[in-house]
Amino acid sequence: MSGWRNRGQPFSSRRIPGFAGIALATFALLYAPIAILVIYSFNAGLSIAIWEGFSLKWYVQAWNNEAVQEATLRSLGVASVAATVATLAATMAALATTRTRPFRGMTAIYTLINQPLMVPEIVTAVALLIFFAIIKVATGYTGIVYLVAAHTAFCIPFAYLPIRARLESMDLSLERAAADLYATPWMTFRRVTLPLLWPGIMAGFMLAFVISLDDVVITEFVKSAGQETLPTYMLGQIRRVMTPEVNAISTALLLAGVVFVTLFFALSRKR
Amino acid sequence: MSAPPSGPAPAASSSGLDPGRAARLAGEVARRDIRTRWMLSLPAIAIVTAAAAGPLLIVLVYSFLTPGPYGNVEWRFSPDAWINVVLQKDIFDDTWQWADAHLRIFWRSLELSFLTTALTLVLGVPTAWFIATRNERTRVVWLFLITIPFWTNLLIRTIAVMELIRNEGVINSALIGLGLIEQPIQMMFTDFAIALGMTYVYLPLMVLPVYASIEKLDFRLVEAGYDLYASRRKMFLRIILPLVKPGIIAGSILVFIPSLGAYVTPRVLGGGKNLMLGNLIELQFGQGRNWPLGAALAITLMAMVMVALLYYVHVTGRGRRWHG
Numbered sequence: 001m002s003g004w005r006n007r008g009q010p011f012s013s014r015r016i017p018g019f020a021g022i023a024l025a026t027f028a029l030l031y032a033p034i035a036i037l038v039i040y041s042f043n044a045g046l047s048i049a050i051w052e053g054f055s056l057k058w059y060v061q062a063w064n065n066e067a068v069q070e071a072t073l074r075s076l077g078v079a080s081v082a083a084t085v086a087t088l089a090a091t092m093a094a095l096a097t098t099r100t101r102p103f104r105g106m107t108a109i110y111t112l113i114n115q116p117l118m119v120p121e122i123v124t125a126v127a128l129l130i131f132f133a134i135i136k137v138a139t140g141y142t143g144i145v146y147l148v149a150a151h152t153a154f155c156i157p158f159a160y161l162p163i164r165a166r167l168e169s170m171d172l173s174l175e176r177a178a179a180d181l182y183a184t185p186w187m188t189f190r191r192v193t194l195p196l197l198w199p200g201i202m203a204g205f206m207l208a209f210v211i212s213l214d215d216v217v218i219t220e221f222v223k224s225a226g227q228e229t230l231p232t233y234m235l236g237q238i239r240r241v242m243t244p245e246v247n248a249i250s251t252a253l254l255l256a257g258v259v260f261v262t263l264f265f266a267l268s269r270k271r
Numbered sequence: 272m273s274a275p276p277s278g279p280a281p282a283a284s285s286s287g288l289d290p291g292r293a294a295r296l297a298g299e300v301a302r303r304d305i306r307t308r309w310m311l312s313l314p315a316i317a318i319v320t321a322a323a324a325g326p327l328l329i330v331l332v333y334s335f336l337t338p339g340p341y342g343n344v345e346w347r348f349s350p351d352a353w354i355n356v357v358l359q360k361d362i363f364d365d366t367w368q369w370a371d372a373h374l375r376i377f378w379r380s381l382e383l384s385f386l387t388t389a390l391t392l393v394l395g396v397p398t399a400w401f402i403a404t405r406n407e408r409t410r411v412v413w414l415f416l417i418t419i420p421f422w423t424n425l426l427i428r429t430i431a432v433m434e435l436i437r438n439e440g441v442i443n444s445a446l447i448g449l450g451l452i453e454q455p456i457q458m459m460f461t462d463f464a465i466a467l468g469m470t471y472v473y474l475p476l477m478v479l480p481v482y483a484s485i486e487k488l489d490f491r492l493v494e495a496g497y498d499l500y501a502s503r504r505k506m507f508l509r510i511i512l513p514l515v516k517p518g519i520i521a522g523s524i525l526v527f528i529p530s531l532g533a534y535v536t537p538r539v540l541g542g543g544k545n546l547m548l549g550n551l552i553e554l555q556f557g558q559g560r561n562w563p564l565g566a567a568l569a570i571t572l573m574a575m576v577m578v579a580l581l582y583y584v585h586v587t588g589r590g591r592r593w594h595g
Contacts, residue, residue: 013493014404016397016507023401026394027413030420030474033431036441040434048434049444089314096311103305109312116323120532120576122549123569127326129556130333130566133343153322156315214424217534217549221556231426238430238539247434250427261422265415 034254041247048242058248068249071233078144078229079212082151083159087205089152090159091197098167114161116154124154125221132222142224150222151212158211159204162268166200203267210260213253327573334566342560352563356571373551373568380548383462383537384530387469388477391526394470395477396519402478403485414482421475429539432468433459436540460542468540469530476529477522484518517587524583528576548572 041059045052062068093113097106116124132146174196178188216231223232230253237246334352336344359370402413420428435441436458443455458464488511496506512519534549541547546554548568555565 013490013497016400016503019397019400022394022397026398026474027416029394030417030471033435033471034420034423034428037427037431037434047439047444049439049441085318089318092311093315096308100304100308103308105309109309109316112319112324113312113315115319118576118580119323119327120529120549120572122532122534122552123327123330123573124323125534126552126556126565126569127330128322130562131326131329134329149318149322153318156319160315210422214426216426221553231424234426234430235535235539238433242434242437242439246430250424250430254423254427257423258419261419264422265418 037247038251038254041244041251043244043247046243048244048247058244059252062245062248062252065245067228067233068230071228071230074144074227075213075229075231078148078151079209081148082155082212083205083208085148085152086155086208087159087163087201090156090204090208091163091201093156094160094163094167095193098164099170099172114157117157121154121217125218128218129221136224144227146222146224147219147227147229150218151215154215154218155208155212159208162203162207162264163197163200166197166203166268170196199267203264206260206264206267210257210264214257330566330569334563334570336563338561338563340560342556342562344562349563352561352567355561355564356567376546376548376551379462379545380531383466383469383547384527384533386466387473387530388523388526390466390470391474391477392519392523395474395522396481396515399478399481399485399518402482403488417475417478417482421479425472426535426539428472429468429536432464432471433539436464436467459540460545462541462545464540465533465537465545465547468536469533472536473526473529476525480521480525481515481518484515484521488514520586521583524579528579531575531579532572 040048040051042054042056043051044055044057090113093109097109097113100106128146128150135146136142170193175188175192178192179185183191214231215229216235219229220232220235223229228236230249234246234249333344335348335350337347337349337351339345354367355370355373357370357373358367360366361368398417402410402417405413433440437443438455438457438459442458443452446452447455492510492514493506496510501509532549533547534553537545537547537550538553541550549572552565552568552572555561555568559565
């Protein structure tokens with residue numbers, strides 16, 4: 001019942017028996033599968049479960065695989081364009097929807113911008129499949145623009161939220177000071193607001209880039225023939241015989257993700 | 272608090288303008304400001320409307336059309352898709368019967384989503400508690416460790432689970448190597464595999480909001496309970512749990528919603544037989560060649576998610592009022 005009273009250690013309101021154990025086990029469970037995935041990407045043998053010595057051959061094979069090269073370049077291209085456009089649009093929208101008294105329609109703008117976060121991805125994917133099918137029939141165009149447009153749309157809320165957070169925590173007095181010193185609104189924005197906001201913009205960009213790079217569902221439904229991105233390529237591959245090549249690609253993609261997220265954290269913590 | 276934004280009157284009188292004109296001017300400035308704000312929001316609004324929100328309306332329209340013979344639709348009204356969500360016509364005597372296959376998938380989706388939520392609760396609440404009770408410096412590190420998997424590719428995390436549990440995978444190879452089993456244990460392509468995979472990929476979504484509410488917890492209340500001779504169990508149930516409840520509800524909804532709409536994890540770990548709603552929807556646009564039915568199912572899924580989301584807004588809104 002109240003057995004802890006009799007124990008040697010003093011009472012702590014922050015200790016619940018068993019919780020630390022479960023927590024540490026959870027962390028172990030969270031990282032074990034990823035660790036195994038990474039380790040076997042360096043396996044010399046064919047197996048993803050039997051260790052046959054260290055080798056980089058699967059990285060070399062993935063690097064020389066033309067389909068992988070093409071998918072990687074497409075993933076990076078789509079993510080760069082989508083994240084850039086999304087960040088630009090999100091920055092403008094964030095400037096418009098913060099630091100003011102609520103005006104009519106502001107909640108509507110906010111809800112619309114965050115809409116892609118609220119609808120299951122599969123539903124958006126299906127909706128875009130239908131919508132783009134109509135446009136494809138009408139125009140005959142089947143290029144990469146559909147993919148870029150879809151990625152840009154779902155990247156916008158991810159870029160918007162950190163930028164908005166940054167804006168809301170920013171000090172208004174500096175901009176007022178600039179205005180008092182007869183800076184034009186544009187000068188104030190260019191010389192005061194933008195430099196202060198910059199870490200938030202970069203954080204938003206990083207996040208949008210990672211989200212675009214990782215997307216599977218919407219890409220799978222929107223892509224035309226021959227428009228594989230790295231994740232959809234992998235989704236197709238794992239249906240067949242698994243070789244550590246998939247592990248090698250996964251490890252590379254994981255590394256890219258971790259780098260971007262670390263940058264995101266560093267930027268969004270910056271004062 | 273020196274200049275409340277109640278109106279332009281004080282400024283107007285000090286600069287000697289007549290109050291009526293000043294008010295009109297202030298109104299004009301405010302209108303222009305709002306117009307600028309709309310213009311600035313326009314690109315984001317346009318992109319999201321064109322490539323995310325708008326097409327949802329087309330899905331609604333398509334759910335009332337007739338399926339085309341090779342996929343797509345014919346522009347003829349038909350309520351069949353909506354009826355077919357839960358009912359089907361018997362091929363022999365044309366009577367309506369429950370569409371068992373669909374109902375089974377609905378049921379599996381709900382069941383697995385609840386199971387996933389329960390499993391993430393069991394693992395996530397202690398983990399969040401553990402993180403929140405570290406000292407400030409190590410807490411950031413633990414938080415970072417939870418956040419990293421959250422932002423890494425969901426497909427890769429699913430593949431990682433797959434490599435553990437497949438027949439030629441790490442677990443089965445190890446067990447066979449140790450001589451404990453002779454035949455691999457079939458774990459892939461089962462409901463168990465899906466629940467395990469979803470628990471794995473959505474766990475951070477539980478830990479983060481629960482952590483946020485534990486972090487705000489006033490531990491003096493727990494100490495007061497101790498001083499008043501409450502048992503540890505009572506303290507947990509009567510003091511800690513009610514205070515942490517908003518975080519637990521938020522975490523549960525945040526796990527439940529993506530589980531219900533999951534597509535990648537059940538596709539990879541469940542295979543072709545153990546479908547969830549997301550996979551059933553995809554099937555209608557692929558082999559099923561029944562786009563209207565796929566559209567109706569998609570809207571059904573969206574409605575289910577919206578209910579969960581509204582409940583979430585309702586609960587968190589109330590929680591905020593409680594805490595001032």
